[in-house]
Amino acid sequence: MKWIIKSISFIFHPIVMPILAVHFYFKKSPRFIPEDLVYAKLVSLFILSVILPILVYFLLKTLGKTESIYLKTTKERVLPLLVNCLIIGLILFRLFPLSQIPELYYFFIGVLISSITCLIFALAKFKASIHLTATGGVFMFFIVFAIHFSININGSLALMAIIIGAVATSRLYLKAHTCKELIMGLIIGIVPQLVVLQYWL
Template sequence: MRRLSKILSYLFHPMLMPSLGTFFILNVVPHHSLLPFSIKRIVYIVVFASTCLLPLSLLPLFLQTKVIKSFEMETSRERIAPALSSAIFFFLGYFLLFRLNISSLIESFLLASFFAVILSSVISIYWKISLHALAIGGVTGLILALIFRYGIDLLLLLSIMVLISGIVATARLYLKAHTPLQVFIGYLVGLGVVLLSLLYVF
């Protein structure tokens, strides 16, 4: 069970969730699903590089300089520097997509994710919030925003994401990485920031 929980934590790692959200946008939103694959490929590369590859590439440096004690970052304070550096890369990804002018929706999703990361950094100064729950909550918030904003029938996808969210939350609790409250608040923050940003801000 412990090995399965770790596998789930890696499969649904916070750094992979923006790419998953982008995949949903490019495949379920009508005028986005019709984009040529060459355009979609550019979007995938920009999003994956700026929200996963570049942030993860700094972790060995943080470990070497003792900013973090391990890649698990067990204390809330250890997460502040990696989260802030990730926010910079998130904004870079947003800026590149803004310049390419391919999709204002994906730009908004990345910008909402950026603000969620910034908020998690602030919270981490005082308290250990679940980044896994925050990230997957953000994807759930995206799906809800697509339902309300475009009237797309995504209830099945929403149900699957809620189920996956519960499974990932259970895995994090089983690994004793977080308390139930840290997981619950993380999920609410991610869902709320992305949903409200896409519906009312951007």
């Protein structure tokens, strides 16, 4: 049972959620986007949002700046969150500029705001759940996406709600966070997506 619960935290890790959201957008969006462009964007995003953070983690571990992938202390979180903010900035600048796909541009603006907020909390010695921040942000993006394109995605929304519940349960079971930290993480993920929706909804 513990192995299953622990696996949930890895499967729905924060570094995976942005590419999940982008893949969802390309699959469900009624707009025509050339297939080769979709492939190029997804591969580039995978390199920047998954491969690069993993390499940065191993570098930080080698330098003794972090002890484990779980980033158990707020001190360990500061550098990874700072690097993540820089990576998201690069994604906005190179992959999803406003002139190309405004929906994804504003999604990543929301993600950037969430990451900066988590960084500020870490500097203030508060460990908000980054897992809930990531899943909450994607969940709200799905909702706004459905409203924007007038598409019924109730199945996807229900699945995301289940994922959020499973991730929260996993983090509690593993004693990685308190309820307060989970709730704050969820708020940090949802609110920025609500803030930016006025620019593309």
